[in-house]
Amino acid sequence: MRHFLEIDELSTAELTAVLDLSAVPDPERVLEGRGAALVFEKPSNRTRNSMEMAVFQLGGHPVYLTDPEMGIDRRESAQDVIRVLAGYHAVVAARVFDHGVLERMAEPDAVPVVNLLSDRAHPMQALADLLTIRQVFGGFDDLTVAYVGDANNVWRSLALGCAMVGVDSRIATPAGYGPTPDDLARIAELGGSIEVFEDPHVAVRGADVVYTDVWTSMGQEEERQARLDDFAGFTVDSALMDEASDRAVFLHCLPAHRGEEVSDEVMESARSRVWTQAHNRMHSARGLLAWLLGPGAEA
Numbered sequence: 641m642r643h644f645l646e647i648d649e650l651s652t653a654e655l656t657a658v659l660d661l662s663a664v665p666d667p668e669r670v671l672e673g674r675g676a677a678l679v680f681e682k683p684s685n686r687t688r689n690s691m692e693m694a695v696f697q698l699g700g701h702p703v704y705l706t707d708p709e710m711g712i713d714r715r716e717s718a719q720d721v722i723r724v725l726a727g728y729h730a731v732v733a734a735r736v737f738d739h740g741v742l743e744r745m746a747e748p749d750a751v752p753v754v755n756l757l758s759d760r761a762h763p764m765q766a767l768a769d770l771l772t773i774r775q776v777f778g779g780f781d782d783l784t785v786a787y788v789g790d791a792n793n794v795w796r797s798l799a800l801g802c803a804m805v806g807v808d809s810r811i812a813t814p815a816g817y818g819p820t821p822d823d824l825a826r827i828a829e830l831g832g833s834i835e836v837f838e839d840p841h842v843a844v845r846g847a848d849v850v851y852t853d854v855w856t857s858m859g860q861e862e863e864r865q866a867r868l869d870d871f872a873g874f875t876v877d878s879a880l881m882d883e884a885s886d887r888a889v890f891l892h893c894l895p896a897h898r899g900e901e902v903s904d905e906v907m908e909s910a911r912s913r914v915w916t917q918a919h920n921r922m923h924s925a926r927g928l929l930a931w932l933l934g935p936g937a938e939a
């Protein structure tokens with residue numbers, strides 16, 4: 641049984657198939673008359689809405705479930721939760737604090753499990769990011785993505801995805817917030833090129849995509865003040881965007897904290913593709929589900 645906990649669980653050919661399916665507005669209705677459980681331990685705008693609409697477009701019925709109802713590992717274990725949900729639903733997708741919970745949900749192979757964001761990864765976001773990059777540039781050839789900020793869940797899935805499709809990546813982080821040796825090894829194993837910088841101006845120079853995410857992710861609220869201090873100087877503003885290539889676009893997974901990781905001016909600029917990117921979450925969610933529950937994943 642196939643699950644989708646991180647983007648590099650797909651082969652590059654499978655990733656391409658998912659992106660191609662994402663561009664199809666009416667793929668086979670693989671969820672006709674079936675359920676999809678969407679479990680959220682944290683808040684969401686894009687992920688919940690895009691998943692609910694994708695499930696609907698595939699003929700299925702989404703059931704939104706929150707932490708107080710589910711109480712994963714408090715009311716019952718992740719393994720018991722999934723065995724029960726598997727009797728009602730064709731797929732279970734979850735946003736969790738601890739990535740290990742998703743791994744234990746996938747363990748019994750009771751039903752395909754999809755990661756809707758964990759502390760480690762956000763592969764559904766990376767699909768929309770790659771779809772957006774492919775739409776903007778017409779392909780993945782000769783592109784460099786410069787990510788400015790925390791080497792977090794969003795960065796990890798994006799960097800792995802870029803490595804898979806041959807997009808060069810760079811990251812600029814303050815000391816202590818960069819990729820782990822394991823991150824770099826995984827990217828290298830995928831044949832990817834990654835450069836790590838502490839100066840955002842150097843990282844962004846000539847890049848085609850400038851990407852950022854919040855400095856304080858959900859679950860890190862107690863570190864907020866320290867992070868605000870540590871990330872000073874890492875705001876993506878117009879001066880930084882001017883260092884990028886002439887064709888450069890700005891991406892952000894959102895929600896954005898304007899005035900922190902990105903300026904208002906960049907968010908509203910002609911280079912910003914953040915709304916297209918957010919709307920692509922629905923198309924890529926539909927593509928992923930159509931692939932995962934269709935014949936592609938069985939091949």
Ligand code: CP
Pocket residue numbers: 683684685686687688757765893894895
């Ligand atoms: N980008 C993203 O996952 O947004 P939400 O947290 O609103 O779902």
Ligand code: NVA
Pocket residue numbers: 757792793794853854856857858859893894895
């Ligand atoms: N890194 C952020 C992404 C939100 C979509 C977080 O985990 O809160």
